[in-house]
Amino acid sequence: MTERPADELRDAAEHAGTGPAAEGPADPETGSGAVPGGNGGEALESRGSRGDEDGGDLRAEGTLRPRRSYLAGVVLRTFGRAGAVVGLAWLGVIAVFAVFGPWLASSHPYLWKVRTEDGSAAVSSPLVEHLGPADVTLLVLTLLVLPGLLVWRRASLGRRLGVLLLAAVVVGVSAWWFVQPPATVVYDRYRAAERAGQVEWVLRPPIPFSPSDRQRDRPEAKNLAPSSTHWMGTTVDGEDLASRMIHASRIALAVGFIATGIAVVIGVLLGGLMGYFSGWIDLLGMRLLEIFEAIPQLYLLLTIVAFIQRGPYMLYLMMVIIGLTSWTGYARFTRAEFLRLRRLDYITAARASGLPLGSILLRHMLPNGIAPVLVSASFGVASAILLEAFLSFLGLGLVDEPSWGQMLSQAVGAGGGFVWWIALYPGLAIFLTVFSYNLIGESLRDAIDPYTQKKAG
Amino acid sequence: MHQPLLQIEDLSVSFPGAGGRRTQAVDGVNLSVYPGQTVAVVGESGSGKSVSAMSILQLIPTPPGRYDRGRIQWRGGQADGKAAAQTGPGGGDAGRDGGGGAVDLLGRSEAEMRAVRGNQIAMIFQEPMTSLNPVYTIGMQIMEAVRLHRPVRRAEAEAIATAALRDVGIADPSSRMKEYPHQLSGGMRQRVMIAMALACQPELLLADEPTTALDVTIQAQILELLRQLQREKGMAMLLITHDLGVVAENADVVAVMFAGRVVELANVRELFQQPMHPYTRGLLKSMPVLGRRVDRLDTVMDGATIPEDFPAGYRVLPHDPTLPPPTRYGGPDAALHEISPQHWVLCTAENDPARATATPPRLAYLRDPASAASTS
Numbered sequence A: 001m002t003e004r005p006a007d008e009l010r011d012a013a014e015h016a017g018t019g020p021a022a023e024g025p026a027d028p029e030t031g032s033g034a035v036p037g038g039n040g041g042e043a044l045e046s047r048g049s050r051g052d053e054d055g056g057d058l059r060a061e062g063t064l065r066p067r068r069s070y071l072a073g074v075v076l077r078t079f080g081r082a083g084a085v086v087g088l089a090w091l092g093v094i095a096v097f098a099v100f101g102p103w104l105a106s107s108h109p110y111l112w113k114v115r116t117e118d119g120s121a122a123v124s125s126p127l128v129e130h131l132g133p134a135d136v137t138l139l140v141l142t143l144l145v146l147p148g149l150l151v152w153r154r155a156s157l158g159r160r161l162g163v164l165l166l167a168a169v170v171v172g173v174s175a176w177w178f179v180q181p182p183a184t185v186v187y188d189r190y191r192a193a194e195r196a197g198q199v200e201w202v203l204r205p206p207i208p209f210s211p212s213d214r215q216r217d218r219p220e221a222k223n224l225a226p227s228s229t230h231w232m233g234t235t236v237d238g239e240d241l242a243s244r245m246i247h248a249s250r251i252a253l254a255v256g257f258i259a260t261g262i263a264v265v266i267g268v269l270l271g272g273l274m275g276y277f278s279g280w281i282d283l284l285g286m287r288l289l290e291i292f293e294a295i296p297q298l299y300l301l302l303t304i305v306a307f308i309q310r311g312p313y314m315l316y317l318m319m320v321i322i323g324l325t326s327w328t329g330y331a332r333f334t335r336a337e338f339l340r341l342r343r344l345d346y347i348t349a350a351r352a353s354g355l356p357l358g359s360i361l362l363r364h365m366l367p368n369g370i371a372p373v374l375v376s377a378s379f380g381v382a383s384a385i386l387l388e389a390f391l392s393f394l395g396l397g398l399v400d401e402p403s404w405g406q407m408l409s410q411a412v413g414a415g416g417g418f419v420w421w422i423a424l425y426p427g428l429a430i431f432l433t434v435f436s437y438n439l440i441g442e443s444l445r446d447a448i449d450p451y452t453q454k455k456a457g
Numbered sequence B: 001m002h003q004p005l006l007q008i009e010d011l012s013v014s015f016p017g018a019g020g021r022r023t024q025a026v027d028g029v030n031l032s033v034y035p036g037q038t039v040a041v042v043g044e045s046g047s048g049k050s051v052s053a054m055s056i057l058q059l060i061p062t063p064p065g066r067y068d069r070g071r072i073q074w075r076g077g078q079a080d081g082k083a084a085a086q087t088g089p090g091g092g093d094a095g096r097d098g099g100g101g102a103v104d105l106l107g108r109s110e111a112e113m114r115a116v117r118g119n120q121i122a123m124i125f126q127e128p129m130t131s132l133n134p135v136y137t138i139g140m141q142i143m144e145a146v147r148l149h150r151p152v153r154r155a156e157a158e159a160i161a162t163a164a165l166r167d168v169g170i171a172d173p174s175s176r177m178k179e180y181p182h183q184l185s186g187g188m189r190q191r192v193m194i195a196m197a198l199a200c201q202p203e204l205l206l207a208d209e210p211t212t213a214l215d216v217t218i219q220a221q222i223l224e225l226l227r228q229l230q231r232e233k234g235m236a237m238l239l240i241t242h243d244l245g246v247v248a249e250n251a252d253v254v255a256v257m258f259a260g261r262v263v264e265l266a267n268v269r270e271l272f273q274q275p276m277h278p279y280t281r282g283l284l285k286s287m288p289v290l291g292r293r294v295d296r297l298d299t300v301m302d303g304a305t306i307p308e309d310f311p312a313g314y315r316v317l318p319h320d321p322t323l324p325p326p327t328r329y330g331g332p333d334a335a336l337h338e339i340s341p342q343h344w345v346l347c348t349a350e351n352d353p354a355r356a357t358a359t360p361p362r363l364a365y366l367r368d369p370a371s372a373a374s375t376s
Helices: A003-016 A018-023 A040-045 A053-057 A070-078 A082-104 A133-151 A157-178 A188-195 A241-277 A279-294 A297-307 A314-325 A328-341 A345-352 A357-369 A371-393 A404-409 A420-448 A450-456 B049-056 B081-087 B089-097 B110-116 B138-149 B154-167 B186-198 B216-233 B244-250 B268-273 B278-285 B369-375
Strands: A111-115 A121-124 A199-203 B006-016 B022-033 B038-042 B066-074 B121-124 B204-208 B236-241 B253-258 B261-267 B335-340 B343-347
Touching (some): A082 A420, A314 A371, B154 B186, B204 B216, B216 B244
Parallel strands (some): B121 B204, B204 B236
Antiparallel strands (some): B006 B022, B006 B066, B253 B261
């Protein structure tokens, strides 16, 4: 059992460095100490003053190929696979939609010059005026914080993630306080002003419709098939489907990530403590875990949703419930990994060097045991998105906010007929997103599995 | 200087065994280490060598394992300034129970142990392949240990780590710092482990079979390195091994362990020239001699090697027909007796009526420079 990780790593090292290793000495082990300074790697070694003959059995690629950690290797192997690249590409598109949604699809013009009643003309940006706290937060994080963290190379991945999380909280809370878009929004007024000839010039987003713009001034816009004006058609209420699709991607991503994030944090914490301490903590933890596993997630969600009045907090409630009921798998994985890791020499060595418990658990054990959790989390994101779509489809989820599942439920419209475009686009989006997460999960699983690696190599 | 640095008294550690009984992994071990001294603990697998060493740092996982009896005095009699300053009033309490200000390591809390681990007592392990964390560079791992125990900045820690790597004979240490453990060979990794252990300049190094996993040429280099570093830094070492060749070359004092007990304790010359206990004799006899042709190699003993399998009341059952019946050497009433000056053997009192009272071993043999030079 203790030899397994060493084997894995050796595999990883050999696998990753096949090129240079093949050109090195035939067998690095037999060459040890016999001919110091025989090749490039050993020549580098023998510069030392004394006792470095054993440097000869250092693998030749060690000095030649770029230095890379185990996790970095896993990430590289994962995204070296076509499936993961395709999945990541689609998620990238969804992420762009999620962050820049208001800029891509909105009834508010970017800029316009409009004459007021008294005849004076003024340039204003209704879109910026109508940005909500969430829009501003995402924008600041994506355009300012994220590039900064990518440039800040000296910090470790964990520290950078921590700073990102902190920045998200700070920016989010301050945006909540300071960004106050107008409470009542009249989408029709831009089109009305244009018809009245008050607008001198206007710069509109590519899709000039907000997701909840019901186009009351255009009664003929209800239930339209895709056309050049409405790229994906309109709903029964006259809302532009393309706009709703783009704005719904934010909810899909948020539900997937936040629900799975809650589940992973709970699961890793409990599983890690259970695995490290074992004994009665493990016993109690496992019983708690079994109790939670016995709760049928869907029916719990249905029951709670049925009791609670609809509102904008519905989304967060769903995230929390999905998170609170799906942590058991992650806890099992983490517990198993920690049970294995705590017997490993480097954990004993870490304790022997006097490291505090938190450091051992978080810095030394977690990075080594997180890989199976990540695999399972990427499938978990997919299932959380499906669950939200399912609830919204049943009409138990969001009401005003656009969501793919809620759109799907409108495919069989009030008119009774089947509206193909409303079925096709949200269905396709759900399918592609879930598929992408599964592709990434599969690649990640293959990348950390030494057996598939051997086959591939 | 004639105070032992570390003194293990009557240490007993047990683990749950088959059928609800507890297996005594370590059963009443007495051992002392003086400053600058190398004490070798030899014995076969399962004799309690590693458990004794791990107990010193309280590294035995205590839900399965249990410290039944005993005390481990650290720096007996001396003020424990470093630890007391860090642990506050708790350190004072721990200091009182030993009497005369000595500190019992077993009585310390986890927080108090952390001040000792790595800082005053460091440990290196058998498997260099698995003793380093695969996800961090070796530089990060050494610096983490340094910054934990010393109030230094990042740059200073980096300098200390680089110096430590250079000390253990690693060429181009500043570029090695950025490498991951899988990029290093076994010998290099063990050097890194030693560098990590010595970076905080401990007073005692626990070396748990440091060369077992390495091939023979590297073994010799690592041992030579340890000897040299020990001389330079004036550090004491508890060397755990099952290799008698390593013992003969490196140790000042040898403790032979079997079935959780120290069966014989003497300085290295005395032990190799006049082994007293049947187990020690068997051990020495079982070493194959180069050039001598034999059909079968000698074994230490037949049969029982697992403590649970011993007949009731017997601890040692050596197989040596020339010796008197085993009852005289084993049994629950056997204790360490000073058979000849500075030479303790585990036996019952009837063996030597003149010394009916067992004497706790206090062996203050210090390596004299001449012999140290000749062995290396």
